[in-house]
Amino acid sequence: MLDRLTQLETEALAALEEAQDSDALADWNRHYLGKKGALTQMLRSVGELPKEERPAFGRATNEAKATLEAAYQARADALRQEQMQRELARGTLDVTLPGRPIGPGHLHITTQTLRQIYAIFAEMGFQVYESPDVETDELNFGLLNMPPHHPARDMWDTFWISDEVLLRTHTSPGQMRVMRKRCPEPIRVILPGKCYRYEQITARAEHQFYQVEGLAVGHGITMADLISTLTEFARRFYGPERHVRIRGSYFPFTEPSIEVDMDCILCGGDGCRVCKHSGWLEIAGAGMVHPVVLENGGYDPDEWSGFAFGPGVERPAMLKYDIDDIRLFYGNDLRFLRQF
């Protein structure tokens, strides 16, 4: 019996040296020291021995068990060390390699487009005037000739913050802010900014987008000034060969109101997918400032006149760079943004 024990110990120690990884080590542990392991079984068989041999055998078995456990622990530590050495060797850091440069980034496509628009209007004498995104019902609608319950309010699906406060649905409330600030001086400004509409998001409509309002107030300003200003803008932004077309429209804050179209930049008017086979692209709503609006801004409509227009910003960029989905602008996908 004692011989068998010594043999088992020798065999176990040899097997332990063979174990090269943690799986092999776990197998070894189960095989020799586990509940059904060889040593445990040997300990159980102590009952088969004559009484006087039992204490000596029990002691020897416990000693063997302690030896094997210590050897197991030592082997496990050694294997862990070896593995760590291997990993360190593999991941050696070459501190002399040059670092990875962090790119400086660049302006968002919308910002670039806005800056092109500012530059064009700046050359025509328009200043940039900013007005807030969070507006009152009064400025967004009321003072623009749309009292409460005016049906034209339905043209703008609105994000309401309270009964009187909202996210501006267009940049037109800025008209009133500039007029009240500048009156009685003549005005020539653009008002760029984000607008918000409670709308279904599609490839052509976002609930947040930019507009650039234009406003000129002075003496003897006519529709001819409005049309020539927008024609000039279209030619500078899209190319000198562009033509514009005017259609009658309706806005409560302009009279008369117009819709300004431009011949399609892709097909030149023959009809294609971009212009939905009409040959024309809508570029802005516009019109002569309504007398009520002039008056609300402090200007006497018998003495003063003015024009206003409100093109978007993403749509012109979509046309110019052939982008077919407005959702790409604010989707934060660098693969898209890096192209511009």
Ligand code: PHE
């Ligand atoms: N504010 C109008 C819109 O958002 C556009 C517009 C601006 C029309 C100025 C006329 C004058 O649809």
